[in-house]
Amino acid sequence: MTCPLAAWSSSALLTASGAVPSPRQLAAHRRGTYGFVHFSMNTFTDREWGSGDEPATSFNPTGFDAAQWVAAAKAGGLTGLILTAKHHDGFCLWPTATTTYSVSASPWRNGKGDVVGELAAACKAGGIGLGLYCSPWDRNHAAYGTPAYVNVYHAQVTELLTNYGELFEFWFDGANGGDGWYGGAAETRRIDNATYYRFPELWAVCHRLQPNAVLFSDGGPDIRWCGNERGVCSTTNWAKVRPEGFAPGVIPDFTRLAHGDADGNVWRGVEVDVSIRPGWFWHPTEQPKNGAELFGLWLSSFGRGSTLLLNLAPDRRGLVPNEDIAALADFQAKKAAFTAVDIAAGKAVITDAARPGHPGGNLVDGNPTTAWAVPDDLTTASAEIDFLGEERIAGVRIDELISLGQRVEAFAIDLWHGHWLEVHRGTTIGAQRVIQLHPSRTTRLRLRILASQASPVISRLSVFSG
Numbered sequence: 373m374t375c376p377l378a379a380w381s382s383s384a385l386l387t388a389s390g391a392v393p394s395p396r397q398l399a400a401h402r403r404g405t406y407g408f409v410h411f412s413m414n415t416f417t418d419r420e421w422g423s424g425d426e427p428a429t430s431f432n433p434t435g436f437d438a439a440q441w442v443a444a445a446k447a448g449g450l451t452g453l454i455l456t457a458k459h460h461d462g463f464c465l466w467p468t469a470t471t472t473y474s475v476s477a478s479p480w481r482n483g484k485g486d487v488v489g490e491l492a493a494a495c496k497a498g499g500i501g502l503g504l505y506c507s508p509w510d511r512n513h514a515a516y517g518t519p520a521y522v523n524v525y526h527a528q529v530t531e532l533l534t535n536y537g538e539l540f541e542f543w544f545d546g547a548n549g550g551d552g553w554y555g556g557a558a559e560t561r562r563i564d565n566a567t568y569y570r571f572p573e574l575w576a577v578c579h580r581l582q583p584n585a586v587l588f589s590d591g592g593p594d595i596r597w598c599g600n601e602r603g604v605c606s607t608t609n610w611a612k613v614r615p616e617g618f619a620p621g622v623i624p625d626f627t628r629l630a631h632g633d634a635d636g637n638v639w640r641g642v643e644v645d646v647s648i649r650p651g652w653f654w655h656p657t658e659q660p661k662n663g664a665e666l667f668g669l670w671l672s673s674f675g676r677g678s679t680l681l682l683n684l685a686p687d688r689r690g691l692v693p694n695e696d697i698a699a700l701a702d703f704q705a706k707k708a709a710f711t712a713v714d715i716a717a718g719k720a721v722i723t724d725a726a727r728p729g730h731p732g733g734n735l736v737d738g739n740p741t742t743a744w745a746v747p748d749d750l751t752t753a754s755a756e757i758d759f760l761g762e763e764r765i766a767g768v769r770i771d772e773l774i775s776l777g778q779r780v781e782a783f784a785i786d787l788w789h790g791h792w793l794e795v796h797r798g799t800t801i802g803a804q805r806v807i808q809l810h811p812s813r814t815t816r817l818r819l820r821i822l823a824s825q826a827s828p829v830i831s832r833l834s835v836f837s838g
Contacts, residue, residue, distance in 0.1 A: 385729050386745055389777040389826035391612045393639040397594055398775060400586045401641055401803040403540065405674055406452040406501065407445045408645060408683035410652040411487070413463040416688055420651055422461030424511030424553035428477035431463065436480070436487070436690025438494035444684060444692040445500060448666075448700030449707060452501030452540050454681065457488050457532055459505075460547060462512030468531055470524050473512050492536040503541035503585070504532050508569050508620065509548045514555025517563055526574055533581040542578055544571070544589040546597070546621035565621035591618025591629065592640040598678060599623075599630040603646030603669035605676040608799040611778050612636025634781070634825070641803065644673035647683035648696055654685040660695055663702025670707060677802035709838070710808070715763050716817070716835040722756045727827075735833040743773040743831040751824040755833065757817050766811045766838025768796070770819065771804045773831040778802050780830075781823040785809070788816035797822075801830075811838055 393401065413422050416430045445453055458464045464474035465487035475485045488504065495502040506529050515521040533539070549563040563569075575593055578585065586594035592615055598605050610632030617624040632642070646669055648660045661669075666682070673680040684700075686692050721732030723744065730745035732755045746753045768785055772778060778800065785796040785807065796807050817835055821828045 385727065386743075386776055386829060388775075389779055391637055391639045392777050393611070393641070393774060394594075396584050396586050397639055397641060399584065400541070400595055400679060401774065403451050403501065403679060405450055405670065405680040405682060406503075407448070407450040407454065408505075408647070408652075408681050409441060409453050409455045409491075409686065410459070410647070410683055411686040411690070412456055412459050412465060412653070413461050414459065414653040415686065418655055420653055422459065422463070422511065423551075424461045424513075425558075426461060426463070428463065428473055429479055431475065431478040432480045433688060433690030436490070438487070438490040439497070440691050441491065441684065441686060442494045442498035442500060444697045444700060446498060447697055447704060448682070449704040450500065450682065450700075452503055453491065453495060453684075454503030454505055454541055454543055455488060455491055456505045456507075458507050458510070458528065460507045460509045460511055460545075462507075462510040464528070466531070466535075468528060470527050470531070471513065488532065488536055496537065501540035502536065503539055503543065504536070505543035505545065506532055507545050507547070509545070509550075511552030511554065514557070516552065516554055517549075517561035522569055525569065526577070529574060530577060530581070533578060539582050539585040541586050541588060542582065544587065544620045546590045546623075548621045566619040569620075571620065588643055589620040590623050591615055591620075592638070594640065595643045595679070596640045597629065598642050598644040598673070599626050601646055603644055603680070604672045605642055605644050605678040606630040607676060609642055609677040609802060610634055610636060610800055611639055611641040611677070611774070611802050613638060613640045615640065642678035643681055644678045645681040645683065646673070647685065648699065649683075649685050652683055652685065654687045654693075660693075660699045663699050663706050666699060666703035667706040667710070670703070671806060671808055674804070675806035675808075677800060677804060710767060711769070711834075711836055713837045714834045715759055715837055716757050716833055719757050719759060721833075722758070724754045725750055730829075735830060740771070740831055743829045745829045746827050748827050750827050752821055753828055754818055754820045755830075757833070757835065759815055759817075762813050762815050764811055764813050764837045765809060765817065765835060767806065767808045767836040768817070769804060769806045769832065769834040769836070770801050770830065771832035772801045773829045774803050776829050777826070779824045779826045780821055780828055781825060783822055784820045786818040786820065787812060787814040788818075789814060792818060804832075
């Protein structure tokens with residue numbers, strides 16, 4: 373799935389404020405909720421991190437079907453899948469020229485299989501995006517820790533970037549260096565995370581070969597980590613950061629990583645990664661989260677301005693288990709029910725100020741290219757919607773026009789109950805803020821922008837009946 377750039381064109385009457393996202397970063401924000409897939413050697417050994425000494429013959433799914441993964445993802449409303457093409461144990465899910473430790477040495481498909489290739493074809497057929505993960509750490513490779521291994525790793529990434537069509541994301545893990553098998557040495561090897569892998573050089577190759585793909589690591593360079601694996605984004609979430617000192621596996625300040633920087637000079641939106649099960653890989657004793665739990669994670673991640681990367685764990689058959697598919701379908705049903713009716717759509721909007729050409733009605737016109745904006749000298753403002761009758765209010769969504777930057781520092785939502793009653797107060801908005809309210813009935817709702825770094829530019833105000 374791609375995001376048409378025309379949908380993010382800015383008006384000549386408005387100018388950007390501070391750091392702004394690139395076209396690929398804008399597309400990443402609009403991807404919304406997508407899937408991780410952890411499926412590899414660990415699936416068959418009942419481990420989370422393999423040591424690298426597991427025999428390649430252990431990998432042998434009995435009913436592998438990438439199309440079933442895609443169908444499961446679509447049941448959950450996921451817009452793409454990112455596959456762990458190589459985890460820390462070094463086992464490669466594609467027939468690579470860089471190592472013998474791959475599917476080519478397994479009995480699966482008589483050594484002729486290619487998990488990455490089959491998933492790429494299934495994603496294309498199913499109309500969802502493909503992303504890939506290739507662990508920098510390799511606990512199998514004898515050369516790990518030397519310059520020679522870095523060349524191997526760069527070659528692996530290049531194979532993945534060039535042989536499987538268009539990617540929407542490439543994922544760089546921060547777990548790097550430690551104990552491993554390392555070709556039989558069975559020792560601990562330490563590396564300098566910030567310099568060993570020559571990441572700037574590798575990222576340049578990625579951007580050249582896959583210009584539309586965002587690159588994820590702890591601190592960027594395109595999108596950053598939320599700082600936890602619980603599915604929770606910070607309630608204050610700036611997509612802007614000051615990037616100095618951050619690298620994959622190098623996090624000098626977890627608070628800044630989670631919150632971002634109000635004075636950040638580059639755009640690096642947050643991605644929240646969490647698994648549908650307790651572990652990342654399938655384990656026979658574990659069960660998935662239910663639909664209500666997944667909906668709560670969506671509110672605490674996507675709802676706070678991030679994207680949500682929800683992990684699926686296919687079993688030893690090579691299939692997403694039925695109970696996981698049922699949870700995904702229930703999750704999607706709960707999202708759909710919550711957002712199904714936007715009672716603000718098309719209603720009249722009264723504002724205390726509006727810039728010429730950018731009236732309050734742009735909040736409710738369903739067009740992401742338009743926005744309500746106020747004159748440059750104003751950093752507070754309010755917009756009121758009259759529903760022309762009593763309505764049930766269960767939630768709100770607010771979007772800034774982030775192609776012009778992220779500006780809002782604080783906002784509030786009020787409902788009319790014979791007088792204005794504040795029902796929610798928040799800090800940043802960013803790409804989107806989705807708020808579940810205690811359901812109540814009212815005839816009017818008001819959005820107040822309490823503080824903004826520059827004149828606020830809001831592209832959407834949706835009100836959900838739930």
